[in-house]
Amino acid sequence: MDNRTPMASTQLLIIEDDTRLARMVAEYLGQSGFEVAHADDGGKGLAAVQERMPDLVILDLMLPDMDGLEVCRRIRALPGEAARVPLLMLTAKGDPMDRIIGLEMGADDYLPKPFEPRELLARIRAVLRRKGESRADAADARQPxxxxxxxxxxxxxxxxxxxxxxxxxxxxxxxxxxxxxxxxxxxxxxxxxxxxxxxxxxxxxxxxxxxxxxxxxxxxxxxxxxxxxxxxxxxxxxxxxxxxx
Missing domain, CATH: 1.10.10.10 (Winged helix-like DNA-binding domain superfamily/Winged helix DNA-binding domain)
Structure with a gap:
């Protein structure tokens, strides 16, 4: 198990109705130094994004109250920084169109179920790294x-x-x-x-x-x-x- 600690106080939000899976993922990611919160439906997830302002959201495509694509769309429509939170989508579906639509709607990455926890961790780190690089590039862009x-x-x-x-x-x-x-x-x-x-x-x-x-x-x-x-x-x-x- 990879226990390297990421940047201090990196906060993740899992929007997933499978409580058992969410608990296992939260435990694994917690051992890697992340702070993990959980919401079991889309409505709670949207509220948590605005309240917690997480560094990254892990979003299941299949939720009881609305699908993950709708949650993704609503997050991207939020005001301010909340709209720019990185999104990693999870799905049990194998249809490549789900992946294409998710990415077009603003997801930063996509991981089909079942998945290896180590791959999820690697993808989270990659998305967060890209986020940090894009911020650095934007800061540089302001300097002529x-x-x-x-x-x-x-x-x-x-x-x-x-x-x-x-x-x-x-x-x-x-x-x-x-x-x-x-x-x-x-x-x-x-x-x-x-x-x-x-x-x-x-x-x-x-x-x-x-x-x-x-x-x-x-x-x-x-x-x-x-x-x-x-x-x-x-x-x-x-x-x-x-x-x-």
Whole structure:
């Protein structure tokens, strides 16, 4: 059993009419450091979301008073932060349309019954991690200037300088650098980098990313042959270093 403790006071809400299952899940997640509350129908669950403001809701699709899709819809229609609570849906149904509809209505993830508790725990952690990353990205988005040691990236002016000296980059290379810098410390595959700059005309092959990264390194690294800002993760992609000179 995985007993690593997540962020302190992470609160979960289970909306599930199967009391026995809810109790077992709550016990397992409690052993992993989460605080878990339970509501046995949709109405109580909606009230608990507003009262408790949980960090994540585990929502069963089949409930006695209303189905989970309706609960999901009503949560997403709540005012303020309550509407943005991450939702992980559970269902005994095997119909893939349930999953598609649930995700389209705002669920963040989906897990069919029966499930392994370890998989549920892993999915909860993944959703919470994405929530934290999206908040960090949103906070970064409010800052027009990104600084990494002597490297400065100005979103608004679309300029890059190192120790005050301007770096010559194409518009596409600026977008690639910005996409990686906004995700500093995270290993990104070539596909993820290309997805991050979607909306622009992308190159035909992902290996073109390597060519552009090489040119970005020539512009921003003291020694492009031993880079310290954009690091290669062999067999995966690249990571933009958080800590720089």
């Amino acid at each position: 200037l990104l600084r990494f040691g002597s490297l400065e990236i100005d979103r608004d002016a679309r300029t890059v300088t190192v120790a005050g000296v301007a770096c010559e980059l194409t518009s596409y290379q600026f977008d690639l650098l910005l996409a990686m810098a906004e995700r500093a410390g995270r290993v990104l595959t070539r596909d993820q980098i290309m997805e991050a700059v979607r909306g622009r005309e992308l190159e035909a092959f992902d290996r073109s990313i390597d060519v552009h990264v090489g040119r970005i390194r020539n512009a921003i690294e003291a020694d492009s042959k031993t880079p310290k800002r954009i690091l290669t993760v062999r067999g995966v992609g690249y990571v933009f270093a958080k800590q720089q000179d």
